[in-house]
Amino acid sequence: MESIHNNINDVLNTTPIAVAYSSISSGHIEYINEAFTNLFGYRLEDLSDIKSWYVNATPEKDHYHNVIGPFIDNTNLSSARDIKSNLICKDGSIKHVNIYISKLNDKKIWYFTDFTDHWVAEERLRARSNMLEMVAKSSALKDILSTIVNQIEQENTQSICSILLFDKEQGCLRVGSAPNLPNFYNEAIDGVQAGPKVGSCGAAAYSKKRVIVADIASHENWQPFAQLAKEAGIAACWSDPILSSTGELLGTFAIYKRYPSTPSEKDFDLINFASRLASIAIESFRAKEELEQRAYFDFLTGLSNRGHFFDKGEEIFKSTAIEKTPLAIIMLDIDDFKKINDIYGHKTGDQVLKKLADISEQILSKRDIAARIGGEEFAFLLAHQDIDHVLSIAEQLRHHIEKSMVLSSENERVFFTVSIGVASKGKDTHYCTLGELLNKADKALYQSKKTGKNKVSHEVYTNTPSLF
Ligand SMILES: Nc1nc2c(ncn2[C@@H]2O[C@H](COP(=O)(O)OP(=O)(O)OP(=O)(O)O)[C@@H](O)[C@H]2O)c(=O)[nH]1
Structure with missing residues (x-):
């Protein structure tokens, strides 16, 4: 009898599956094989009864009560297959195992296959x-x-x-x-x-x-x-x-x-x-x-490019279409830029464009959209700001730009100015497209250029229905 028992132990100790058996009447864990110790880190003397071990080893308490508990608490439930469970090992790590349960006389036999790696x-x-x-x-x-x-x-x-x-x-x-x-x-x-x-x-x-x-x-x-x-x-x-x-x-x-x-x-x-x-x-x-x-920003100045200006602008126009939200565009064009390029070279011209973008970013708020929409043409869209404030921003831009300069490759101080056109939506204007407001700003800009440059002109867009 002793030798049969030893043989069974030898067989169980060579199987790669972790095996334990507990007494159905007392719940006491009477045997664990070597694979069990290798998997969970426990020796037989570390464990008392199956329930206390399992309750402590299950991180999710509901899982014990709903899934495993019935097999421990109800002595009539004899077997189960393929129960997936996470069990905490002696060193605190977690193993993901499949559990099989069977009954032999007064013993419940527990088999654990490890699928943690999977x-x-x-x-x-x-x-x-x-x-x-x-x-x-x-x-x-x-x-x-x-x-x-x-x-x-x-x-x-x-x-x-x-x-x-x-x-x-x-x-x-x-x-x-x-x-x-x-x-x-x-x-x-x-x-x-x-x-x-x-x-x-x-x-x-x-x-x-x-x-x-x-x-x-x-x-x-x-x-x-x-x-x-x-x-x-x-x-x-x-x-x-x-x-x-x-x-x-x-x-x-x-x-x-x-x-x-x-x-x-x-x-x-x-x-x-x-x-x-x-x-x-x-x-x-x-x-x-x-x-x-x-895709969205101008490589030279870092401002939005023309496409991004139109995409973002259309979004704002749509969202403000029904409200009587003030909307304005400031359009800005460098004066006699061709001369700057011709006299100081294209690189200096590029410095001028960058300087202008820097000044714009300092003066405009983060909510405004600032874009380079053409070679030396810039457009800024300002929402929710009354026209007096927009005109004062346009004037600040003009003034700062007039006072700033860049150094040419020969270290010459290069000053430059801009002409500005501002277009705003009239108070009673319910609907106006981005294109329509931009045309108005262009018209105002043309006015500034025509009347001496380095100045700000303003146009109001209205579409009040005609009486006739
Ligand atoms: N350096 C540089 N120049 C550019 C760039 N894009 C366009 N330009 C130049 O901008 C100049 C625009 O010239 P024009 O349209 O005649 O305008 P302007 O000389 O500014 O004259 P006004 O607008 O009447 O004041 C051209 O010489 C273009 O070559 C650029 O990315 N870098």
Whole structure:
């Protein structure tokens, strides 16, 4: 009998499936095989009865009550197949398993097959396609990065993750997404410089190499931040540089731990996946932004181009069509621009165009639409502002431009002026198209040119029905 028992134990210990059996009457776990210990980390002496183990090991309490509980509490329910469950292991990690239950005399036999690797692969595929979909739908970069952080934290539930973005101009790191680190910590880290001994992320950004700090409290890189880290409840930080496909630094991806710890092979695999995914997200987002910039904005001045001005303008005209909203267009044309080009060269002419755009951006508000609609022709659309205010803005523009100058390639001071035409919608005008208002502004501009240049003229658009 003894030898049969030993043989069964040998058989069970060589099977790759985790097996346990418990007494139906007492619920006591009487046996677990080696695969069970390998899967969940428990030895037989760590476990008492099946119910307490299962309740503690199930992160979702409803799952125990609705799915597994009946098989434990009801001794008549004898078998079940293919129950999908997430179980917390002794080290706190989570395994995704399929459970089979059978009954043999007074024993309930439990079989657990591990599909965690399959689950991880599917989740990662889903994360990748979610992220690309968000880029295609023009979601904000912060939201895209948060999706990645949440995905990694879901895969490794004992991790807190952060993505910092590298600010090339300032040589510092900005918080891209770290939704589960305390705000005071993120605020303190935002703007940290990249440097050889700056925590884990600053050092990873500086060296473009992975930096593993297993124990923040005793690591020299963390000395200035040790108290901050303690208050935030973090004890280890593993940081990976996020590099573009050409090797340019885009930011850092970091995994924080609540206890001092070094990464396992699986952790390294997760870090590789996360920084690669973040790299694709940031690069795709920036490529899309650049395409949009090229499609909608003038390459020389950075203002909207003609197409974007009309698209945005039509939107505003439609939304304000029924209301008696004041609408005005300021049209502006450089005086004798051909002469500037002829005397000082095309490059100086370009400097003049840029200077004019800079001045416009300083004087106009962010709500206004400022565009370069032709070679040396600009148009600004101002909504919800009364005409006296619009005329004073036009005058400010004229005045500032008259006082400004650019330096030619020979270091000569080049002054220039503009002629301006303003068109506004009459008070009783209910309907007016962008094209109609633009024609009026053009007419006013022609008036300024004809009567001596460097001046502002104004035309009002009315379509009051005629009495006859
Ligand atoms: N430097 C530079 N010049 C440009 C650009 N686009 C158009 N121009 C020049 O702008 C000049 C416009 O000349 P005109 O239409 O005769 O107008 P103007 O000399 O400003 O004369 P008025 O409008 O009557 O004051 C031409 O010489 C164009 O070559 C550009 O992108 N850069």
